[in-house]
Amino acid sequence: xxxxxxxxxxxxxxxxxxxxxxxxxxxxxxxxxxxxxxxxxxxxxxxxxxxxxxxxxxxxxxxxxxxxxxxxxxxxxxxxxxxxxxxxxxxxxxxxxxxxxxxxxxxxxxxxxxxxxxxxxxxxxxxxxxxxxxxxxxxxxxxxxxxxxxxxxxxxxxxxxxxxxxxxxxxxxxxxxxxxxxxxxxxxxxxxxxxxx
Numbered sequence: 001x002x003x004x005x006x007x008x009x010x011x012x013x014x015x016x017x018x019x020x021x022x023x024x025x026x027x028x029x030x031x032x033x034x035x036x037x038x039x040x041x042x043x044x045x046x047x048x049x050x051x052x053x054x055x056x057x058x059x060x061x062x063x064x065x066x067x068x069x070x071x072x073x074x075x076x077x078x079x080x081x082x083x084x085x086x087x088x089x090x091x092x093x094x095x096x097x098x099x100x101x102x103x104x105x106x107x108x109x110x111x112x113x114x115x116x117x118x119x120x121x122x123x124x125x126x127x128x129x130x131x132x133x134x135x136x137x138x139x140x141x142x143x144x145x146x147x148x149x150x151x152x153x154x155x156x157x158x159x160x161x162x163x164x165x166x167x168x169x170x171x172x173x174x175x176x177x178x179x180x181x182x183x184x185x186x187x188x189x190x191x192x193x194x195x196x197x
Contacts (some may be wrong), residue, residue: 092116104133104136
């Protein structure tokens with residue numbers, strides 16, 4: 001994968017503070033794009049040269065969409081300074097490896113989906129564009145905060161390890177949406193969500 005991406009990579013040694021000073025929006029302004037910093041230089045991240053190409057996204061609820069990378073995803077990082085892959089690359093690699101064909105994620109990750117589709121567009125033979133996406137509105141925890149693993153919310157994996165069935169989890173999600181009716185699978189949960197919108 002990295003071999004195919006190498007022509008599109010550039011090294012960046014900008015700090016978050018430097019980017020904040022150079023960009024009022026907080027989006028990376030391309031500062032290191034033409035500096036020719038070696039990829040093996042110490043303390044650099046790897047960014048992807050991006051453009052405004054049209055990306056095709058298959059969606060569960062809206063059909064096919066034509067999208068472009070949002071401004072805040074231009075020149076996004078694919079390898080962090082510590083040498084580990086960034087979310088966009090690692091998530092794409094996992095989904096491709098396991099043949100994932102339906103991805104359900106929060107609306108706040110729409111830009112990440114665009115970034116992953118962009119990476120896939122650079123990879124010969126990638127079937128990632130055939131994946132169907134569903135971006136739901138954010139679900140809030142009881143305290144009103146974002147419901148996410150990174151914020152300490154209980155994961156579906158944990159619930160399954162504790163003996164909860166898939167139906168139990170769909171029921172719990174339906175209750176979080178304020179529903180009283182029985183929900184047994186993801187299609188019924190999606191239909192319920194659309195009714196409540």
